[in-house]
Amino acid sequence: MSQPSQAQVIEGVSPRHTSTPRDSGLAFAPAGVAHLVVVAGDAPAAERLARAWAQAGRPGAFTLLLDGPPPPLPDGVSCESSAGPDALESAVRDRLSRASVGLRLYVAGPEGFVRRLAVAAATAGLADDEVLVEVRGSGARRVWCAHCKVVTEGATHDLVPCAGCGRSLTVYHHFSRRLGAFMGFQADAEVAGELPEVHERWP
Amino acid sequence: MSEILPGATLARFPFPFDSDSYMYSVNVEEAQRPRANGVGSWGEHVYDVDGHYLDEVAERARILAADPARCQVFGHMRQAAWDVVEHATTSLAHDYPADFALQRDGDRCHWRNRRLELEQAFTLGDDATLPREPFEWITRQLQEDVELLDQRDDDLFFDAGILTFAADWSLDFDLGMRFLEVHGPVPRVHELGVLPRARMFLMGLAPGRAYRRTNWSMTVDRRLDTGTEVYPEWGPARANLRYEDIGERLHLRVEVQHFVRLPRSNAVMFTIRTYLASLDEVCEVAAWSRRLERVLADLPSDLVDYKGLARYRDMTVAWLAERNAAAAPAERA
């Protein structure tokens, strides 16, 4: 890997085949017997899910956690608002620690938020087919620095300064499910100061 | 005039090219049988202990001291870790009886590593009987990098490993990935169907027979640790390689990978043993230097990029062409 050719970042590799996550999308899963929905910054998505649940005959409890005022919701939905994404994540971890198999977790929000929640879900014991994910809002990526191991949040461009060590990192098309972040490595490791053109890719 | 006789190390060098052009394939074959390379042979054993053993073991220890995350074992891989201890100690004692010895009384073992002047009594499966975590304990005595895959959910998960001699990847990053995810960035292997078949092959492995394949790239300077973590250390060499230094500084880097189904854990172990030969050394064998010139000249640009050769591929082809042209008249004599 390392220094990709200047022309483009993903020459010869189809995005279909990379480790970049292929999200399931926020479709209601009627096979689940309990539904925990976590939404950051997109209340209408939560509303659509809740309506789908109601239309499916309300199969199991439906709990919604979001970081803002609740949208209109059908009867029977239990809803809780949190102050921001960190508080949301914390509330999810808490509920997952008390949940039983049969639960489906739905996560919608910006790219970084969704990946953090996916890590929390895996830590709590959820399998890939129990978590439904959709990126809504900013696609800015979380980037793990291979050199200092710090994760930098919010990378919108294919070059980002590392929040840990300050190096300019190439944001590479390789994603770690364990870390919930993309690989970053020093962009000018071969010739100091020789940086590729920067493009905004994930606004 | 005759060719310079190749040195002893070249006799055992796993020259990886069977033809004049290279493309990814499921080039898996049965292991533990000698493979002729034109000047000698290699591949008799799963674990290869050679004259570099002490240096490489010391280098591994240095790397682990600086970055312990180069060796990690998920909790559910404890049984697999002990499988590796059993497999490696048994193989080494069998294949190199002058250097290693293993006495067993059921699960109670007594291990002697004469090269490291190390003796250890331990009980298989009992962590308390070893001075450190078992997988790390044994892999610190090997020249191979070792990776363990857990088979579940109709897939293979990379759940334990040691990687101190990486060809530009990172264990800390890839740990936990599914097999196809680990290979995400590799060009062509998905579309060619090579990876799905490789995965099917590994998932069908039974305990007993080992298999192997080779992989290759190039490294500037004789440096084994080219992990992504330390790219700032080895990266500059790619850019400051000069034509006149190619023979001495540019190395053909070959990995011999072995695949083994471990019996007690059902994990798939794959080992990676890395060999470096400078281009001067490669050119001691006329057939090798001619073949390498053609492989490099023909290599498609996405593979050139992925293997990190972009800065010096053309220069190296020219260098090899010059060497090969100079050698040719000698052969006709």
Place this chain on the structure above:
Amino acid sequence: MAVTTIPVTVAGVEPYGPDVRALRLIPEPGAALPAFSPGSHVIVHVPGERVRRNPYSLACAPSSTEAYRIVVRRIADGRGGSRALHDEVEVGDRLQIEPPRNLFAPVLPARRHLLIAGGIGITPFLSYAHQLRAAGVPFELHYGVRDGAAIPLLDELQRLCTGAGRLAVYVDPKGASLLAVLEPILGRQPLGTHVSTCGPAPMMEAVVAAARRHGWPSSRVHLERFQLDLGPADPFAVRLGLDGRELQVGADESLLEALESAGVQVSYLCRQGVCGECRTGVLAGVPDHRDAYLTAPERAANTAVMPCVSRCASGPLVLDLV
């Protein structure tokens, strides 16, 4: 594929009622049996007019290298393998078994295991219980039997299912009480639990249906379906070229091996049907494709075959070889 086999001797027989017997198998003097992973089975070559190849779970500790135990239920109307192991095989008899393989391994990262066994389906779970107990992973083993008088493996299971493990045995000639307890159990498992089941097909189907009703995703539900390995079946004839000599491929050898025995050189690498190296042209006849290399259109065209694993559906198979 000429498979290596391990010679064993029947060192003991323990009956559990009229239809079930456990066989203790020991290796040759001085030899040890391979250690294995929980859920493994061995294929037993049952002697007789025609050798039957029957899979049996290894119902013993995974670290057993001195002896294996298999438990055989006598099936009156089967192909005869289990009948022979009951009616004809005695202590002192020698058998050939294939080395252990595992098609039913427990999910290692599972936080908890729910194991549901019906009758003879208990056999793979004994090795699970050994492993889970040693690793301290919580589990519940629910074991349904029809006859309470002779319950296979009960003593050993009771010893193993202590601490983090629990055993519940349900004696019911109709097999209903085991299924009745499933509903509440499946509704209360913590995240990260996996359910594994082995037993008669209707019982396993009931477990799967109940799990689905409780929202279990398929990645958490595991069944042991004893599938006979797709091993050599019938012998067949092969011709080398349209006018060439004819060879017989035996039931216990691959086409590649038969060609090699006849002195025909075929390039090969993996010998497992994945790498493509041994691809051989077919001039006539229909191959039985068992490889993972040829594409669907290539298979349909029947103009090529991978001799390392594939066989013949309609012969003689005429190969583009001399």
